[in-house]
Amino acid sequence: MIDLFLTAFVFALFAAGMRKPFVFVQAYVYIDVLAPQKISWFLLEKIPISLIAFGLAFLGWAYADAKNGSRFTFRQMLIAALLLYCGATTLTADFPEDALAKWDWVWKALVFAVFLPLTLRTRLRIEASALVMTLTAGAIIIPAGIKTLASGGGYGSLHLLVNDNVGLYEGSILSTVGIAIIPLALWLARHGTIFAPDRRVTLFAWGLCFACALMPVGTEARTGLVCLAILIGLSLRDIKRRFLYMGLIGAAGLLAVPFLPASFTQRMETIGDHKADQSASTRLAVWQWTIEFAKDRPLGGGFDAYRQNKLSVDLVDTAASGNTTAIETTTIEEKARAYHSSYFEMLGEQGYPGLALWLLLHILGVWQMERIYRRHRRDPDPDAAWIAPLALALQRSQIVYLVGSAFVGIAFQPFCYMIVALQCGLWSWVRRHDSRPAPVSAPLARRRARADATARPAGVEGVA
Numbered sequence: 450m451i452d453l454f455l456t457a458f459v460f461a462l463f464a465a466g467m468r469k470p471f472v473f474v475q476a477y478v479y480i481d482v483l484a485p486q487k488i489s490w491f492l493l494e495k496i497p498i499s500l501i502a503f504g505l506a507f508l509g510w511a512y513a514d515a516k517n518g519s520r521f522t523f524r525q526m527l528i529a530a531l532l533l534y535c536g537a538t539t540l541t542a543d544f545p546e547d548a549l550a551k552w553d554w555v556w557k558a559l560v561f562a563v564f565l566p567l568t569l570r571t572r573l574r575i576e577a578s579a580l581v582m583t584l585t586a587g588a589i590i591i592p593a594g595i596k597t598l599a600s601g602g603g604y605g606s607l608h609l610l611v612n613d614n615v616g617l618y619e620g621s622i623l624s625t626v627g628i629a630i631i632p633l634a635l636w637l638a639r640h641g642t643i644f645a646p647d648r649r650v651t652l653f654a655w656g657l658c659f660a661c662a663l664m665p666v667g668t669e670a671r672t673g674l675v676c677l678a679i680l681i682g683l684s685l686r687d688i689k690r691r692f693l694y695m696g697l698i699g700a701a702g703l704l705a706v707p708f709l710p711a712s713f714t715q716r717m718e719t720i721g722d723h724k725a726d727q728s729a730s731t732r733l734a735v736w737q738w739t740i741e742f743a744k745d746r747p748l749g750g751g752f753d754a755y756r757q758n759k760l761s762v763d764l765v766d767t768a769a770s771g772n773t774t775a776i777e778t779t780t781i782e783e784k785a786r787a788y789h790s791s792y793f794e795m796l797g798e799q800g801y802p803g804l805a806l807w808l809l810l811h812i813l814g815v816w817q818m819e820r821i822y823r824r825h826r827r828d829p830d831p832d833a834a835w836i837a838p839l840a841l842a843l844q845r846s847q848i849v850y851l852v853g854s855a856f857v858g859i860a861f862q863p864f865c866y867m868i869v870a871l872q873c874g875l876w877s878w879v880r881r882h883d884s885r886p887a888p889v890s891a892p893l894a895r896r897r898a899r900a901d902a903t904a905r906p907a908g909v910e911g912v913a
Contacts (some may be wrong), residue, residue, distance in 0.1 A: 452492065455488060471509075484611060503557060520566075525812070542750065549754075579871060587657050590630075593664065594663045615861075624665050629850050638651050640835040676852055682851055730781075735793070749802075806857040818843050821879050833882075
């Protein structure tokens, strides 16, 4: 049944796109995030629906969609420059076949991030994209949250819609993205127009946020716990009663501790002692190797350059018994360990130029959203009340992504580039909105008309 439903839903989106080309864009967002072809076991897996949606989105916009208001922003130019640079490093990659395999999906993520803002000409389109992204990610997160409540989850054992450790279906990535969409879900519940705010919308939004907050528990990803702490800290900015808020958060955390799985608490304890944890120790060794690698290859080694690393890691296990402390050191030899950090992923694969482009792209996003927020947070126009909150939500989502990126290799994660595209679309829309002449009130218009009539020379009336 699920296979038939997914097939019918995808083709219904394609059919709707024939009448409204923008639906093709949303169809690609849905397919790229959820990957229904991986869930399907018969029809969709045999059809390249992602490529079909990708092509229809571009063709629909090029031939049938209006272009008024579409602008090419500086950050889109940065994405295009990063795309070209990644293409160049792929041609000279240390592992050509592996690099081409990664390039096969990276170029689509970057091209779509350049393209999507061109279609976001109105508030409705910006909101629709944010809604489709949030609900599609929620289709993965909500079942995962239910399973976490039922069984407690576990590292690598939380079975999702797809039994494949790629995309959003990887635990650390899902945990990071889950925390990142919380601000968007709350904005949609308060300022959405497609689903007007009411009790049902609010209840669903908070339920989704609760499921997102459960992702660090269900996946036992330490990255998600750090991201959740960062988001709580960021939310203090617009909280009036900060001490009460912090007290409630602390109390909720203490009350939740007895219900957390023992495996979760044991894994979280390794955050403060990386020497006893093989994963954390190896990660630090990979980062050190990448720094040394970049000294010899400042332009990067291309995608998957990490495959050539060879590491020697010393694990230190400390056991205390009375006044005696026993220290046991074990040496682990590993090779071809992934970066486990977007920053080092960019440094190793794209070198210093690629890392600089990537950092500039995201730092500019934080800055631009801050500018929009400061400009419109006290906007007296009720029709503009949604602008500042959306800018703040997108900024928080991006900061959560940047924090999570320090521990997960998601430098080219398509969902995160969709957040960047939303920022570019909002930035372009706000610039058009702010550049429009201020409306003139009727009394002022009449006074100006009388003044013009008085100043007009005699005998000029009626002359065209």
